[in-house]
Amino acid sequence: MLDGEKKIIENAIKGEASAFGLLYDKYQPQIYRFVYLKVGHREEAEDLTHQVFLSALQNIEKYQHKGFPFSSWLYQISRNKIIDHWRTRKITLDIEDAAEQGENDLEIEKIGIKFEIERVKKAIPRLKDEYQNVIIMRFIEELSYEEIAIALNKPQTTVRVLQHRAIKQLKDILEK
Amino acid sequence: MTEEKLIKILSEFKSIEPESGYSKKSRVLLLSLVKPETTPFITTFSFRSIFDFLRVSAVTAFGIILLLTIFGGVSYVNKNFSPILLPGLDQKSVITEADEINNSINVTLKEITYLDNSTAATNNQIDQVANNKKTLVTETVPTPTSTNSRYDQKINDLLNKASQ
Numbered sequence: 042m043l044d045g046e047k048k049i050i051e052n053a054i055k056g057e058a059s060a061f062g063l064l065y066d067k068y069q070p071q072i073y074r075f076v077y078l079k080v081g082h083r084e085e086a087e088d089l090t091h092q093v094f095l096s097a098l099q100n101i102e103k104y105q106h107k108g109f110p111f112s113s114w115l116y117q118i119s120r121n122k123i124i125d126h127w128r129t130r131k132i133t134l135d136i137e138d139a140a141e142q143g144e145n146d147l148e149i150e151k152i153g154i155k156f157e158i159e160r161v162k163k164a165i166p167r168l169k170d171e172y173q174n175v176i177i178m179r180f181i182e183e184l185s186y187e188e189i190a191i192a193l194n195k196p197q198t199t200v201r202v203l204q205h206r207a208i209k210q211l212k213d214i215l216e217k
Numbered sequence: 218m219t220e221e222k223l224i225k226i227l228s229e230f231k232s233i234e235p236e237s238g239y240s241k242k243s244r245v246l247l248l249s250l251v252k253p254e255t256t257p258f259i260t261t262f263s264f265r266s267i268f269d270f271l272r273v274s275a276v277t278a279f280g281i282i283l284l285l286t287i288f289g290g291v292s293y294v295n296k297n298f299s300p301i302l303l304p305g306l307d308q309k310s311v312i313t314e315a316d317e318i319n320n321s322i323n324v325t326l327k328e329i330t331y332l333d334n335s336t337a338a339t340n341n342q343i344d345q346v347a348n349n350k351k352t353l354v355t356e357t358v359p360t361p362t363s364t365n366s367r368y369d370q371k372i373n374d375l376l377n378k379a380s381q
Contacts, residue, residue: 058251073235091243180227
């Protein structure tokens with residue numbers, strides 16, 4: 042969470058461009074990662090991430106700060122945007138194709154574990170949507186259960202159960 | 218693959234970042250759409266600005282009052298409690314009196330000067346007259362004529378008769 046985030050959000054609501062710029066700089070990379078790992082395509086991820094922040098800008102007056110990071114709200118917008126993305130374009134990307142498209146995009150230099158990383162990257166989009174969300178938020182963005190619960194609009198206990206099942210399903214996919 | 222290893226691999230995805238060119242372009246586009254919140258005149262002008270104005274005015278007024286109090290106090294103390302002033306002393310009458318004394322001194326000085334000058338002049342004239350008399354006495358004292366002495370004799374006789 043940004044220092045003085047509440048005040049920054051208040052200024053952004055008042056129409057202060059620099060305040061919204063601070064929020065963008067802080068949260069854009071993690072929202073992009075979230076979107077990218079779910080759609081598996083760089084250009085689409087960029088387009089969707091831009092739409093997420095555009096929507097946030099247009100609806101920021103409705104945002105109510107409850108002590109949680111602004112990212113929780115952005116994740117909610119992201120999830121809706123991704124759902125709309127699949128619905129409107131009716132893209133049923135083959136998992137393998139998506140993984141291949143992403144292969145050129147991701148520039149992971151750690152050679153020793155590159156192969157395994159690629160396998161996991163390809164496996165994530167094959168998970169159930171809510172499992173993907175929990176895996177990305179919990180293990181990549183390292184959000185707390187509370188933050189994930191708010192972002193996914195689910196109780197914390199449900200988030201813990203989803204996390205357990207997501208890991209199990211991911212391992213199953215990787216072992217196949 | 219163990220769960221620990223899987224979690225470790227997942228954490229590697231944190232290095233995924235968007236291209237900087239895209240991020241900059243997207244940021245500029247978004248911020249260009251930001252519209253400052255338009256508030257009605259009554260809200261922008263409202264109580265805050267009035268309170269600000271009142272606050273400045275109050276501070277200024279307080280400063281003026283403070284200065285006046287200080288100067289007034291000093292003046293009052295100087296006027297009423299000064300050791301060189303006597304109670305009941307009317308300054309105007311003192312000044313008038315002082316002027317009168319001053320004028321009388323000036324008049325006296327003029328008189329003294331005048332008398333001094335006139336004395337000197339008188340002395341000169343007396344000296345001149347004295348000198349002239351000497352000359353007259355020595356040079357022009359008329360000698361009694363025979364006619365005068367005859368008349369004087371007659372006068373003396375008459376006076377004697379009258380006195381008898």
